[in-house]
Amino acid sequence: MQKSELKDFLEEKVVLYNNSDFIADDPIQIPHLYTLKEDIEIAGFLSATIAWGNRKMIIQNAHKMMELMGNSPYDFVVNHKDYQLEKAETFVHRTFNGLDFVTFIKSLQNIYLNHNGLENIFSQNTENLQQGISDFKKIFFEIKHPARTQKHISDPLKGSAAKRINMYLRWMVRKDNAGVDFGIWNKITPANLSCPLDVHSGNVARKLGILTRKQNDAKALLELDTALRNMDKNDPVKYDFALFGLGAIEKF
Template sequence: MTTSELKSFLDEKVIQYNTLDFIESDPVQIPHLFSQKEDIEIAGFLSATIAWGNRKMIIKNSHKMMDLMGNSPYDFVMSHSEYDLERMESFVHRTYNGQDFTSFIRGLQHIYKNHDGLEAVFSKQQEPNSMQKSISEFKKVFFEIPHQYRTQKHISDPMNGSAAKRINMMLRWFCRQDNKGVDLGIWKSISPSILSCPLDVHSGNVARKLGMLTRKQNDGKALTELDTKLRELDPNDPAKYDFALFGLGVFEGFI
């Protein structure tokens, strides 16, 4: 496939999958439950954090997280009591447990009380074609407060070679503004042009089949390789191709 043919093919798949129908089977539905900016941010951040494994279980457990916070995530983060946090102890999603959840609540409170919120933190350390340094800096700020060491593994660090799939997915949700109704576009301080495609087993395998990715591991180096290709196709909105790559892999078995 020539670059022109590849672009036409993937652009068609973006149009096919970037629709409201996509929401009902994707964790992006969780932040869509809310209208206040801070509620959307916290709901999106927490649901993206546990977005690995079975998608139905991800969505089920994300709803459970919202229920445990009284479906008012920002209010809960800012005004919870220690007794409230005790209710979190029973939560578990794979290796993410109740202790991790309570650490995340405290980390979020720290972000909103002392650093002007999630958008303000992610807006720092932006680079011309990458949010990866920003993600790394966010992790440092998030874990400035006392926490269990094991909890750190639930936020990836691109500076350690990670593709940071879940955080890049969250950034797509919050920063893309294409008016299709899937991505929320609530963050105006970060250009969609510097976003990365969330790289996972599905998008990675499809990208390899299409000749866009040669590296076998789905790591930070692979993300850079894929980003370079996607920016050639659309330098203003490269992350939109997540819909095409993911849709081809999950819904069409294109591997």
């Protein structure tokens, strides 16, 4: 497939999947339950954090997270009392357990009360978001926390593709009229976003010849990002819809 043909092919798939129909079977439906910016940010962050494994189970458990916070995530994060965290301790999604959930709630409280919110932290390094993710992890775990919980936030500087946080950043930053991504963060340009590289997008990218590295790691992400930016320098991660849809839905 020629370069121009490949771009046209992926553009068609972006249109096919980047629309409101996509929401019903994707974890992004959770933040779409809310209208307050901070609710969207927190619901999105927590949903993205557990976005590995079966999609139906991810969505089911993300709904449970919201219920455990009284379906008012920002108010709960900022104003909860310690005794209200007892129910959160019952939460389990694969290796993410109640202890992790409580730690995340407390860390988010610290971020909103002492760091002016999630957008402010991620906006400290808008040119290099992978460095920004690593910096975010340091701030996230500046509070007292169990060592085990650190594994639930990836660090690109330690070789991770950081799929879930890159997906979260796509949700918050990308701006279009398709109704899927929110585009509520204005300090970061979509041009600097990275593709959420997972087994589906990685396998499809290799079959299409835009990714050669076998591991889905930080080096593979850089290679894929470079290829996608060559196709659209202003909005490279729109192609995530195409790569994911081809892999997860079409079994390309």
